[in-house]
Amino acid sequence: MANLASTYRNQGRWKEAEELEVQVMETRKRVLGEEHPDTLTSMANLASTYRNQGRWNEAEELGVQVMEMSSRVLGGEHPSTLTSMANLASTYRNQGRWKEAEELDVQVMETRKRVLGEEHPDTLTSMANLVSTYRNQGRWKEAEELDVQVMETSSRVLGEGHPDTLNSMANLAHTWAFLSRKEEAITLMEKCFKLQSHILGPNNPHTEFSYKALNKWQKGN
Structure with missing residues (x-):
């Protein structure tokens, strides 16, 4: 049951x-x-x-x-x-x-x-x-x-491509964005997005979320 x-x-x-x-x-x-x-x-x-x-x-x-x-x-x-x-x-x-x-x-x-x-x-x-x-x-x-x-x-410990590591990269990028450290946030999110696209696939919700955030920051928002 x-x-x-x-x-x-x-x-x-x-x-x-x-x-x-x-x-x-x-x-x-x-x-x-x-x-x-x-x-x-x-x-x-x-x-x-x-x-x-x-x-x-x-x-x-x-x-x-x-x-x-x-x-x-x-x-x-x-x-x-x-x-x-x-x-x-x-x-x-x-x-x-x-x-x-x-x-x-x-x-x-x-x-x-x-x-x-x-x-x-x-x-x-x-x-x-x-x-x-x-x-x-x-x-x-x-x-x-x-x-x-x-x-x-x-x-x-888990490796750079582990889903938990990728989540932690995205989280840190968002924290840096809120701290107005946009260049660091963009650099880290670019790395995260590339790894997610390769490992999780371009249509994975986490990959799509990272892409939207990256696109927003690159446009200066």
Whole structure:
């Protein structure tokens, strides 16, 4: 049932996914108990479906439960607990609750650095999430500092052509554009666009987004 719900989620069939996920969650609560890891997973899946429908209050309510129970049962440093914290931070970001998002983002990033190491892909993802929170608050210098770290580390660890590295390049270019460092932004985005065109293809949404930004900056906008 959970696997079929996942298939529905990937098709954007949220109502059908939700119906199955509620059944799975309620049955697991009854059979396995509220604090069983499988029950927590089913709650997290339902919260994800709520997020994808923009139902932030319901997503938040479940997200808080998952995070608190996961922290108590699995421990504050368990990967599932950190994922639940990152998901709740995402919910806060989508509600414009930047301070609460930032607080969780920092916790996740610091814990992953300590447990997984500074160069682990999950650590880089958490750094990128914090950058997003900084950008949404207009804190461009802090965003830039982290952007550079993410791009350089990602390039070294994952390779220059990895999708995550390309995303980090595009993010840094946008940060530089907001800081009025247009020449640097254009140079980096040109490099990013060429790599995306070659690796992802010219019709990929990320490639098209980079092309539009590059075109806009080159025209002086």
